[in-house]
Amino acid sequence: MDKVRLGVAGIGNIAKLNITGYLDDPRCDVVALADTRADKVKRMAEEWDVPRTYASLDALLADDEIDAVEILTPTFMHKDHVIAAARAGKHISVQKPMANTVSDCREMLAAVEEAGVTFRVTENCFHYPPLVKARELVAAGAIGTPTMVRIKTVVGHGVSDFQNELEPEGYIWRFNEHSPGGHLFDDMIHKYATACWLVPEAIKSVQAVVRQGPLFFEPMAAFWEYDRDDLLGMMDVEYAPEMTIPGKYWGADEWWEIQGTEGLIWVTRLCAELYRLPPVIHFTKEGERREFDVDADYVASFHNMSRAFVDGLISGTQPDMTGEMAIRALQLCFAVYQASNEKRPVDPSTIDGKVSPPWWPPFKMA
Numbered sequence: 391m392d393k394v395r396l397g398v399a400g401i402g403n404i405a406k407l408n409i410t411g412y413l414d415d416p417r418c419d420v421v422a423l424a425d426t427r428a429d430k431v432k433r434m435a436e437e438w439d440v441p442r443t444y445a446s447l448d449a450l451l452a453d454d455e456i457d458a459v460e461i462l463t464p465t466f467m468h469k470d471h472v473i474a475a476a477r478a479g480k481h482i483s484v485q486k487p488m489a490n491t492v493s494d495c496r497e498m499l500a501a502v503e504e505a506g507v508t509f510r511v512t513e514n515c516f517h518y519p520p521l522v523k524a525r526e527l528v529a530a531g532a533i534g535t536p537t538m539v540r541i542k543t544v545v546g547h548g549v550s551d552f553q554n555e556l557e558p559e560g561y562i563w564r565f566n567e568h569s570p571g572g573h574l575f576d577d578m579i580h581k582y583a584t585a586c587w588l589v590p591e592a593i594k595s596v597q598a599v600v601r602q603g604p605l606f607f608e609p610m611a612a613f614w615e616y617d618r619d620d621l622l623g624m625m626d627v628e629y630a631p632e633m634t635i636p637g638k639y640w641g642a643d644e645w646w647e648i649q650g651t652e653g654l655i656w657v658t659r660l661c662a663e664l665y666r667l668p669p670v671i672h673f674t675k676e677g678e679r680r681e682f683d684v685d686a687d688y689v690a691s692f693h694n695m696s697r698a699f700v701d702g703l704i705s706g707t708q709p710d711m712t713g714e715m716a717i718r719a720l721q722l723c724f725a726v727y728q729a730s731n732e733k734r735p736v737d738p739s740t741i742d743g744k745v746s747p748p749w750w751p752p753f754k755m756a
């Protein structure tokens with residue numbers, strides 16, 4: 391394939407970040423958009439100069455002049471939409487979380503394998519230049535043998551136009567029975583994925599305490615053991631509604647720290663700009679501080695993510711993130727809930743379905 395003819399399904403809140411990389415890539419033509427909201431899909435097709443619109447995913451899949459689809463529909467629809475796309479012979483990129491249960495993910499992968507199409511999960515963190523740089527440094531031995539992965543997230547008061555312009559209906563399905571969990575499922579799946587990817591070693595045991603916060607927020611502290619005994623991981627999430635989080639996107643700030651026997655790396659931001667530090671800092675074996683000034687705008691992760699899907703289709707190679715990696719991230723997410731629910735360590739690989747916190751869902755469907 392020399393050029394990818396792409397259809398995009400689900401033109402909601404994430405579409406405008408997700409699509410820019412495809413629109414900018416000369417190796418890709420975005421030929422159609424699909425959304426059940428006729429007014430929205432037509433408006434965005436005009437704005438992005440996309441020639442065709444469809445009112446359903448099925449109509450998009452029936453278009454023979456589409457090679458690949460980017461699926462941006464609500465997470466609870468991903469299973470049906472991915473299986474339908476695979477059966478229609480389309481290559482598939484689907485937003486994280488891959489699906490609501492581990493068994494649904496496995497069914498999706500079986501359909502993909504049967505159809506022989508390319509499949510990847512759209513995980514923008516794997517294409518965020520500061521995280522990519524950190525991973526390269528770890529792999530090159532810049533910190534010796536990794537011994538600890540720490541990930542911190544603080545959800546505060548966002549002040550960006552982007553956040554103010556989000557469509558509230560995009561949150562309804564996140565807060566009710568359509569989702570197995572709240573913020574720890576919908577957003578922290580990015581962080582779980584990075585925990586499995588920055589240091590690519592299996593996680594064998596998880597302990598955690600998860601609390602119920604307002605709306606769908608879930609303050610938590612967790613730690614886990616990797617297969618290698620001298621490698622541990624930890625994560626915390628705080629909710630600080632009165633604290634302003636500066637930045638152009640969501641009002642949440644993120645921080646990664648990877649410690650090794652010979653050094654340490656910080657990634658100081660993702661979608662916000664709280665710390666105002668260089669995006670990647672490496673403290674070396676000699677005690678020196680090296681800074682890396684890579685592109686740290688959050689939107690770069692989406693650009694590079696789209697490019698990676700196009701690269702994979704044109705070169706016939708597997709783009710990140712694989713379905714197997716997405717399953718490991720989902721198992722880690724559910725292991726956190728289960729460890730907290732049962733007050734005991736949990737092996738993520740034992741989880742086949744889904745796990746929710748006891749108060750879930752906070753809002754009932756009408």
Ligand SMILES: NC(=O)c1ccc[n+]([C@@H]2O[C@H](COP(=O)([O-])OP(=O)(O)OC[C@H]3O[C@@H](n4cnc5c(N)ncnc54)[C@H](O)[C@@H]3O)[C@@H](O)[C@H]2O)c1
Nearest residue numbers: 400401402403404424425426447462463464465485486560
């Ligand atoms: N990578 C990230 O940083 C990030 C951020 C936000 C959302 N997401 C993920 O992206 C996905 C979409 O999230 P969102 O916030 O854009 O949700 P949203 O609800 O704002 O958008 C979903 C869109 O899908 C449309 N839709 C529903 N059923 C459809 C169907 N059958 N066919 C075609 N369109 C249909 C809706 O009308 C809506 O426009 C979710 O899986 C979410 O977790 C990822």
